[in-house]
Amino acid sequence: MEMGGSTGCFRSRLPPLLTTKEISNLSLKSNLSVEDIQQWYSSFVHCYPHGYLSRNQFIIYYQQLKDESNVQLRPLIEKLFEVFDLNNDNKLDFHEFVLLNVLSSNGSMNEKMKLIFRLYEKEKEKLLSRDEIKDFLRNMFYIFDIPSSKFNLNQVINIVFKTNNINRDEKIYWKQFTEDILNDQALFKQLISLDYYHDYQFVQRSERF
Structure with missing residues (x-):
């Protein structure tokens, strides 16, 4: 998983570590190992020290992921953001971010x-x-x-x-x-x-x- 470029990742005051329960629940939902989740979280908070992606950060992230800046795709990427913003707080937290990435990378054709x-x-x-x-x-x-x-x-x-x-x-x-x-x-x-x-x-x- 690639998150942000060299200019996008920086260290500052980081969010708290995930609890054992949070890791276990996310592992069950994503089929990722505990070690994978811990590694993802370490990268995530390094790039997004507030502990979430804003709508605009998510759009930039997804465009970089697809190596695509086509303005026609922006509204569709925003739709993805809205679907995975499960608690409707206009932010994508680590839990929501992982589920989206797992589905995008490893999801079955039916799931996609x-x-x-x-x-x-x-x-x-x-x-x-x-x-x-x-x-x-x-x-x-x-x-x-x-x-x-x-x-x-x-x-x-x-x-x-x-x-x-x-x-x-x-x-x-x-x-x-x-x-x-x-x-x-x-x-x-x-x-x-x-x-x-x-x-x-x-x-x-x-x-x-």
């Missing part, structure tokens, strides 16, 4: 897709057009390294719109769109490159042993 589908869950009435959904998903697939062909993506979007009797120029509720895909395993698999899906599942299983 479900996270993407959650990004608008606070906006119950969010309406999106075909092109808006396509652009959003392609950008999120890039952020999470999820392969998908343009053809498959267009096909899935067309199927969902047709199933709900929505015309080409109309919009669909994001909640409806995601529920249709999550309730149809064939449609879900079609959303990503099929060959890669099987390879990815095999790698995920292999890495657990």
Whole structure:
């Protein structure tokens, strides 16, 4: 895990050490060893001595992580921040930071897709057009390294719109769109490159042993 550059990390008054209980709970949730968590925490407080990332610090961190400063991705990175800011304090503490990084790096395809589908869950009435959904998903697939062909993506979007009797120029509720895909395993698999899906599942299983 890389955190910040040489100019971003500095020492000052550091937050308290994690308790044994906090480490154990985070280890269970993240599947990281106690030693890994302690090492992550040491790096985290070195780079972020207040014990959290602000919204802007998180955006900078994620852009550095992806080696990407594309302004179009900034709103999507902000959405990630909001999803993982579990206590809605406009900060990302160590616990929230670890869970996001573990999911981004080691999460299964299902876990990553479900996270993407959650990004608008606070906006119950969010309406999106075909092109808006396509652009959003392609950008999120890039952020999470999820392969998908343009053809498959267009096909899935067309199927969902047709199933709900929505015309080409109309919009669909994001909640409806995601529920249709999550309730149809064939449609879900079609959303990503099929060959890669099987390879990815095999790698995920292999890495657990």
